[in-house]
Structure formats: C-alpha cells, structure tokens
Amino acid sequence: MTPQITLDDGVRIPQLGYGVFQIPQEETARSVEMALDAGYRSIDTAAAYGNEEAVGKAVQHCGIGRDELFVTTKLWNSDHGYDATLAAFDASLTALGMDYVDLYLIHWPVPERDLYTQSWRALERIRSEGRARAIGVSNFHIPHLRKLLDEADVPPAINQIELHPRLQQHELRRFHEANGIVTEAWSPLAKGELLGDGRVTGLASKHGKTAAQIVLRWHIQLGNVVIPKSVTQQRIVQNYDVFDFELDAEDMATLGELDDGTRTGPDPDTFNRA
Numbered sequence: 001m002t003p004q005i006t007l008d009d010g011v012r013i014p015q016l017g018y019g020v021f022q023i024p025q026e027e028t029a030r031s032v033e034m035a036l037d038a039g040y041r042s043i044d045t046a047a048a049y050g051n052e053e054a055v056g057k058a059v060q061h062c063g064i065g066r067d068e069l070f071v072t073t074k075l076w077n078s079d080h081g082y083d084a085t086l087a088a089f090d091a092s093l094t095a096l097g098m099d100y101v102d103l104y105l106i107h108w109p110v111p112e113r114d115l116y117t118q119s120w121r122a123l124e125r126i127r128s129e130g131r132a133r134a135i136g137v138s139n140f141h142i143p144h145l146r147k148l149l150d151e152a153d154v155p156p157a158i159n160q161i162e163l164h165p166r167l168q169q170h171e172l173r174r175f176h177e178a179n180g181i182v183t184e185a186w187s188p189l190a191k192g193e194l195l196g197d198g199r200v201t202g203l204a205s206k207h208g209k210t211a212a213q214i215v216l217r218w219h220i221q222l223g224n225v226v227i228p229k230s231v232t233q234q235r236i237v238q239n240y241d242v243f244d245f246e247l248d249a250e251d252m253a254t255l256g257e258l259d260d261g262t263r264t265g266p267d268p269d270t271f272n273r274a
Contacts, residue, residue, distance in 0.1 A: 013070055024051070053096070075106050140159050145159065155180065162263060173222075183222075187265060194211075212239060214247070
C-alpha cells in the first residue's frame with residue numbers, strides 16, 4: 001500500500017505515482033495499465049504531453065474504481081489567462097473522459113507573459129466547482145510563489161518541481177514547508193544520469209536494491225511526492241518496490257553530497273515557450 005500525503009485542503013495524494021511525460025499516445029495506455037497492475041494508483045499527465053486521452057482510456061478500462069485513483073493534469077503555457085485556462089481545463093477533461101481530476105496544476109509560471117495569477121483565479125473557480133479536488137503549480141520558484149500567495153484566496157497545495165540528488169532545491173523545499181505546500185519531484189532519477197554514480201551504486205549493493213530504488217527511497221524519506229517514469233514493465237515494478245527497506249542517516253548524507261545544481265530540464269525563470 002502506497003503511503004499517502006495529506007495536502008493542506010485535506011485531499012490525500014499517493015506519495016509514489018507514475019508519470020507519463022514523453023510517452024507517445026499509442027504507448028501510454030499500455031504503460032499506464034502496467035503501472036496500475038504493479039500497484040500505482042496515481043497517474044500524472046499534462047495537456048502538453050499529448051497523451052491525456054490514452055490515460056483516460058486506461059483508467060476507464062482498468063477495472064479500478066475512479067475514487068481509488070488519483071489523476072493529475074496540467075495547464076500549458078499558451079493557455080494562461082482566466083478565460084483561456086477555463087477553456088483549456090474543459091479540453092483536458094474531455095480528452096481524459098472524466099468529470100473531474102484530482103489535481104490540476106499550472107505547468108510553468110511563464111514569467112514573460114506574467115498571467116499566472118489570472119490563471120490561478122480560474123483554478124480556484126474550477127476547485128470551487130468540484131471539477132478539481134486540489135489545485136497547485138509546477139516549476140514555480142519562490143518569487144512566483146510569493147506573488148501567487150499574496151493574491152490567492154486558495155494557496156497552492158503542491159509545487160511539482162525538478163528534484164533529484166543533483167538538484168535538491170533546499171531553499172525552495174524550506175519555503176514549501178513554511179507555507180504548507182507539498183513538494184512533488186519530477187525527473188526524480190535525473191533522467192538516469194546519476195544511476196551510474198559510484199556512491200549510488202554502492203548503496204544499491206549495500207541494500208540489495210537497484211540504483212533507481214535507492215534514489216526513489218531517498219525521495220520518500222525526504223517526504224516528497226515522486227513520479228518516476230518508465231515504459232519497461234520490470235522497471236515499473238522495481239520503481240514501486242521501495243517500501244521494504246530504509247536508508248540510514250549515513251546513506252542519506254551520502255546522497256546529500258551529490259547536490260551540484262545540475263538541471264535536466266529548463267530553468268523556470270527563463271522558460272517561456274508557448
């Protein structure tokens with residue numbers, strides 16, 4: 001059973017979920033089915049991924065009650081603004097074939113357009129209508145969050161950010177904790193770039209686990225929500241099998257030493273692509 005984290009509005013999210021970033025539409029349904037068979041109950045997609053429809057079909061045909069699943073999708077950059085956000089959300093619900101999502105996120109702040117507070121008002125409306133059980137943001141830095149918190153009626157429940165041992169985001173995580181925002185990690189394995197690091201493989205040998213399982217366990221013990229992605233059944237299963245061991249303080253310190261600020265994705269302060 002996956003541990004759950006309670007968001008500030010009382011909604012509970014599984015701590016370990018399955019991400020479908022860059023999975024082609026034609027492969028997504030089968031990948032989601034494999035994840036659900038492995039035990040995952042949280043699926044993270046986005047309008048920009050182009051696979052919401054396949055996620056929806058997998059959920060509809062999986063034989064698991066909708067209320068047992070947690071589905072996240074996201075607003076794309078070109079759809080910022082109050083009315084545009086409402087229309088984009090309707091389009092996502094249609095693609096998913098659902099009446100509601102469990103979590104709706106603003107995908108990027110897009111500082112050049114500076115419309116994310118208008119989009120947030122639309123998310124607040126969507127939440128009040130019961131069409132998203134919880135609302136949050138993704139890739140927001142502290143100045144973006146401060147501006148949002150100053151103007152919001154409902155604070156973001158979660159911020160989904162690039163986070164892994166090479167980019168540990170200490171200051172941002174502290175801000176989250178101080179403001180009741182849950183930290184969710186995308187690219188939790190740094191796109192596999194750190195899995196050959198001797199310090200990680202050494203811990204894998206110590207615990208009889210894979211390098212990926214070591215890093216995912218690190219996230220779990222930090223209290224992060226984490227959404228690894230794979231299209232390989234063996235790795236999907238292995239990534240879920242991280243609840244039968246624990247890293248000790250020395251192990252956590254070893255992984256803490258890997259932080260060098262390396263990003264695998266764009267910098268939110270400058271990413272403005274529509």
